Amino acid sequence: MRKFISGTVLVLAAALLTGCGSDDGPQAADKPASTSVKPKSDDQSRDVTHKVTLEVLGTGTSQVYYNLDTNKMQTVQLPWTKSSTITLTTDAEKRIGTTVSVVPGSVPTSDGTLRAATCVIKVDGKKVTDNQGGKSGKPCTYNVK
Numbered sequence: 001m002r003k004f005i006s007g008t009v010l011v012l013a014a015a016l017l018t019g020c021g022s023d024d025g026p027q028a029a030d031k032p033a034s035t036s037v038k039p040k041s042d043d044q045s046r047d048v049t050h051k052v053t054l055e056v057l058g059t060g061t062s063q064v065y066y067n068l069d070t071n072k073m074q075t076v077q078l079p080w081t082k083s084s085t086i087t088l089t090t091d092a093e094k095r096i097g098t099t100v101s102v103v104p105g106s107v108p109t110s111d112g113t114l115r116a117a118t119c120v121i122k123v124d125g126k127k128v129t130d131n132q133g134g135k136s137g138k139p140c141t142y143n144v145k
Helices: 002-021 091-096
Strands: 048-057 061-067 071-077 080-088 098-104 106-108 114-116 118-123 126-130 140-144
Touching: 048 061, 048 098, 048 140, 061 080, 080 098, 098 118, 118 140, 126 140
Parallel strands: none
Antiparallel strands: 048 080, 048 118, 061 071, 061 098, 098 140, 106 114, 118 126
């Protein structure tokens, strides 16, 4: 236990002395000023918005789990649609994106078996992904950038 505490103190002291890897320490003086600050262009500073639509197709009722502007699971009447405007405000969101998804529940097929309902994701009116009519058995996910 004593070695563990000593090791923890040593790691914390090293982190404090090095500034946790930040460029604010002495190493920053070695870098040219032009690389330490990058000006933002007008395009990077503007918010990016997209209208995202989730759809689950079929008949009857089914459970649906979705991640859009909120996360929710609910029993819905099919066909079902949920739309929202997604606004990307940070540089990280614009570069990496944010994931939206819909997990459709099961629906009966013509032969009486169950399969995943069909799901579709549209961004700005354009279909970006689906689950091949439920045949893939996978949820629909898409990374909005």
